[in-house]
Amino acid sequence: MGELRLMKGNEAVAEAAVRAGCDGYFGYPITPQSEVMEYLMAEKPFERTGMVVLQAESEVAAINMIYGGAGTGKMVMTSSSSPGISLMQEGISYLAGAELPALIVNIVRGGPGLGTIQPSQADYFQAVKGGGHGDYKMLVLAPASVQEMCDHVKLGFDKAFQYRTPVMILSDGAIGQMMEKVVLFDQIPRRTDAEVVAQCPWASNGRPKTRNHNIITSLDLDPAGQERVNLKLQAKYKMMEQNEVLYEEISCDDAEYLFVAFGLSARICQKAIDLARAKGIKVGLFRPITLFPFPATEVSNVGNRVKGILVVEMNAGQMIEDVKLSVGCKVKIEHFGRFGGIIPSPDEVVRALEQKIIGG
Amino acid sequence: MIMEDKFSKTDIQKPENIVYKRTDLLVDRPLSYCPGCGHGTAHRMLMEVIEEMDIMEKTIGVSPVGCSVLAYDFLNIDMLGAAHGRAPALATAIKRMWPDHFVFTYQGDGDLAAIGTGETIHACNRGENITIIFINNGIYGMTGGQMAPTTLPGMRSSTSPYGRDVPTMGHPLKITELVAQLPGVYYVTRQSVHTPSNVRKTKKAIRKAFELQKENKGLCFIEIVSNCNSGWKMTPVQSNKWMEENMFPFYQLGDIKLDGKLVERKETVEKE
Amino acid sequence: MAKIKGDIVINTERCKGCEVCIAACPFTVIQMSKEVNSKGYHFAMKVNDECTGCTNCALVCPDGVITVYRAKVATE
Ligand SMILES: Cc1ncc(C[n+]2csc(CCOP(=O)(O)OP(=O)(O)O)c2C)c(N)n1
Ligand code: SF4
Ligand code: SF4
Ligand code: SF4
Ligand SMILES: [Mg+2]
Numbered sequence: 001m002g003e004l005r006l007m008k009g010n011e012a013v014a015e016a017a018v019r020a021g022c023d024g025y026f027g028y029p030i031t032p033q034s035e036v037m038e039y040l041m042a043e044k045p046f047e048r049t050g051m052v053v054l055q056a057e058s059e060v061a062a063i064n065m066i067y068g069g070a071g072t073g074k075m076v077m078t079s080s081s082s083p084g085i086s087l088m089q090e091g092i093s094y095l096a097g098a099e100l101p102a103l104i105v106n107i108v109r110g111g112p113g114l115g116t117i118q119p120s121q122a123d124y125f126q127a128v129k130g131g132g133h134g135d136y137k138m139l140v141l142a143p144a145s146v147q148e149m150c151d152h153v154k155l156g157f158d159k160a161f162q163y164r165t166p167v168m169i170l171s172d173g174a175i176g177q178m179m180e181k182v183v184l185f186d187q188i189p190r191r192t193d194a195e196v197v198a199q200c201p202w203a204s205n206g207r208p209k210t211r212n213h214n215i216i217t218s219l220d221l222d223p224a225g226q227e228r229v230n231l232k233l234q235a236k237y238k239m240m241e242q243n244e245v246l247y248e249e250i251s252c253d254d255a256e257y258l259f260v261a262f263g264l265s266a267r268i269c270q271k272a273i274d275l276a277r278a279k280g281i282k283v284g285l286f287r288p289i290t291l292f293p294f295p296a297t298e299v300s301n302v303g304n305r306v307k308g309i310l311v312v313e314m315n316a317g318q319m320i321e322d323v324k325l326s327v328g329c330k331v332k333i334e335h336f337g338r339f340g341g342i343i344p345s346p347d348e349v350v351r352a353l354e355q356k357i358i359g360g
Numbered sequence: 361m362i363m364e365d366k367f368s369k370t371d372i373q374k375p376e377n378i379v380y381k382r383t384d385l386l387v388d389r390p391l392s393y394c395p396g397c398g399h400g401t402a403h404r405m406l407m408e409v410i411e412e413m414d415i416m417e418k419t420i421g422v423s424p425v426g427c428s429v430l431a432y433d434f435l436n437i438d439m440l441g442a443a444h445g446r447a448p449a450l451a452t453a454i455k456r457m458w459p460d461h462f463v464f465t466y467q468g469d470g471d472l473a474a475i476g477t478g479e480t481i482h483a484c485n486r487g488e489n490i491t492i493i494f495i496n497n498g499i500y501g502m503t504g505g506q507m508a509p510t511t512l513p514g515m516r517s518s519t520s521p522y523g524r525d526v527p528t529m530g531h532p533l534k535i536t537e538l539v540a541q542l543p544g545v546y547y548v549t550r551q552s553v554h555t556p557s558n559v560r561k562t563k564k565a566i567r568k569a570f571e572l573q574k575e576n577k578g579l580c581f582i583e584i585v586s587n588c589n590s591g592w593k594m595t596p597v598q599s600n601k602w603m604e605e606n607m608f609p610f611y612q613l614g615d616i617k618l619d620g621k622l623v624e625r626k627e628t629v630e631k632e
Numbered sequence: 633m634a635k636i637k638g639d640i641v642i643n644t645e646r647c648k649g650c651e652v653c654i655a656a657c658p659f660t661v662i663q664m665s666k667e668v669n670s671k672g673y674h675f676a677m678k679v680n681d682e683c684t685g686c687t688n689c690a691l692v693c694p695d696g697v698i699t700v701y702r703a704k705v706a707t708e
Binding site for chain 1: 387416417418419420422429430432433435436437438439440441442443446449450451452453454456457458461478479482
């Protein structure tokens with residue numbers, strides 16, 4: 001089953017949202033992800049499934065529309081790119097605090113500031129460590145292909161509702177823009193209002209006479225109460241760490257060296273593996289698919305079997321901190337990155353492995 | 361303990377003789393507002409309308425950040441607490457996804473006319489079928505009486521301790537007149553809740569806005585000019601008098617837009 | 633002959649002593665107490681039986697603590 005199509009990553013996100021039974025998309029244009037809303041507006045899901053698509057006046061408005069929709073139990077999402085995601089941070093913190101399910105897609109571009117519209121992975125810290133104020137986390141998915149862009153939308157919504165949490169898809173401009181074959185899953189019907197009410201007894205969508213009023217808020221002025229909220233959130237993150245870790249190992253069985261990379265960098269590392277192995281260097285790849293929860297135990301298991309690890313990222317060294325925390329200090333761990341929108345070539349990745357790990 | 365006095369017990373005090381009591385749609389707990397603050401009366405009128413229209417099951421409210429941040433603890437209906445200024449964005453999405461529900465925001469002047477100006481103007485301009493209740497007390501009550509966009513020229517606040525100096529601090533913003541210009545907005549009125557007749561008019565206005573929401577006429581915007589006796593540093597009774605003498609000449613009460621058409625009225629000007 | 637009489641009951645524990653109701657009453661039925669309630673507020677109380685049940689006081693009471701009654705009573 002499923003329908004085979006050639007699509008851009010951004011279009012796959014949009015089509016997957018419609019098919020996942022999403023109730024509402026709210027966004028604001030920004031390169032390199034404007035195709036998400038453009039595709040939706042052209043596709044008219046309001047006629048196909050009844051899904052609402054609205055161009056907001058800003059990312060601030062968009063994320064608060066998400067908060068509103070999610071607070072009523074509806075399945076809602078937004079997409080943006082780095083500067084827009086920065087503007088959304090207050091809203092994301094509120095979503096986490098009020099325990100609302102939502103999907104946020106970040107097609108990362110180079111920064112800081114207005115930066116560049118070219119792809120980057122420089123928003124790892126922002127996505128994985130919280131981003132906004134307060135102690136919170138999002139479940140963060142890092143697709144490495146157009147197929148995963150599609151699949152992670154459905155997975156993201158499932159996890160968002162399972163844990164009542166915001167979920168972020170952390171991708172980048174290259175995966176958003178590249179065209180690949182994708183197998184689309186079949187249309188899942190949108191839930192009826194009655195189903196939403198039944199599935200989300202916590203949601204504020206009109207108080208029947210049979211229950212007390214529901215309140216969606218992240219406020220608890222009583223420190224003891226607020227500590228309880230925080231403990232509850234931390235317990236939820238622990239559960240995610242125990243149950244939701246996703247990763248991929250490529251050519252790790254006989255590996256003497258290891259690349260650790262996510263998203264686009266992982267694709268480049270796959271090419272680099274072929275080049276290196278042709279030269280007789282036995283290198284493998286560990287690809288975290290969930291960035292939070294981070295596959296700490298798993299990367300440590302593989303990492304402690306090899307002589308050295310090169311963490312390849314399109315940033316100045318962010319995920320490497322989590323790799324070091326996971327693997328410990330017995331193995332040499334170095335970083336290789338290009339930034340500002342430059343995609344490293346497989347050649348330079350192999351050279352970096354030779355210089356920083358094998359020769360160094 | 362209820363204090364007794366010689367007039368306290370009469371034969372008239374029987375359930376069947378009740379002509380006015382606090383609506384059950386207000387949660388049975390003390391309000392968090394200062395004595396005499398208009399927020400409480402505004403809450404009650406809103407809930408009376410929802411009770412009389414029997415629309416509790418189909419009403420979703422959005423409370424702001426401001427003194428009424430805890431409105432959801434008092435209004436016995438389903439509520440969402442928005443981030444500061446963003447209530448109209450929440451309400452937009454809620455209404456789009458529950459089009460047969462009644463959706464309102466309840467916001468202060470700092471919330472609606474400063475940090476949330478963008479969300480306010482654009483929700484109005486899109487003509488969202490929601491009701492906005494706007495409590496204008498000319499000050500930031502919750503954070504301790506700082507200057508608001510609505511603070512009158514010369515009016516003292518904790519961040520304009522020598523009075524609002526228009527050349528350096530800007531003019532008071534009549535955002536209500538501003539949004540009335542937008543074609544998406546159908547009904548705009550300015551009321552108050554400090555006297556019985558004003559309370560009755562405010563309730564009528566809220567009722568009208570909810571009836572119009574049922575007909576999908578577009579956004580309805582009700583400003584309630586209200587007191588902040590704590591922020592203004594007056595007794596409640598003084599503050600109501602001060603409001604009549606100083607706020608109303610600038611924030612003139614009455615309908616501003618009816619049936620989608622601007623009402624002709626004299627423009628009020630700042631006095632220094 | 634019958635005449636309309638009103639009456640009010642003030643939830644004195646919830647009264648915050650703001651005095652807004654006093655000005656609203658056309659028949660000066662309400663005055664403030666000398667005592668205070670458990671929150672420390674002087675509370676509103678009925679001081680005569682002139683009430684007509686017009687509901688003015690209850691409408692303006694920000695805390696909604698006044699219940700108003702009205703009934704036809706026989707007069708001598
Ligand atoms: C992003 C953000 N900035 C500032 C604040 C602090 N803050 C809370 S309420 C408020 C002003 C509220 O004034 P207004 O909307 O007029 O409501 P009032 O208290 O007067 O009813 C401010 C500045 C906040 N909570 N969030
Ligand atoms: S500070 Fe002002 S607005 Fe806030 S409750 Fe007190 S009187 Fe009302
Ligand atoms: S109901 Fe009317 S007459 Fe009676 S106490 Fe209240 S304001 Fe006075
Ligand atoms: S208006 Fe209400 S709270 Fe204020 S004094 Fe009268 S009864 Fe008490
Ligand atoms: Mg205010």
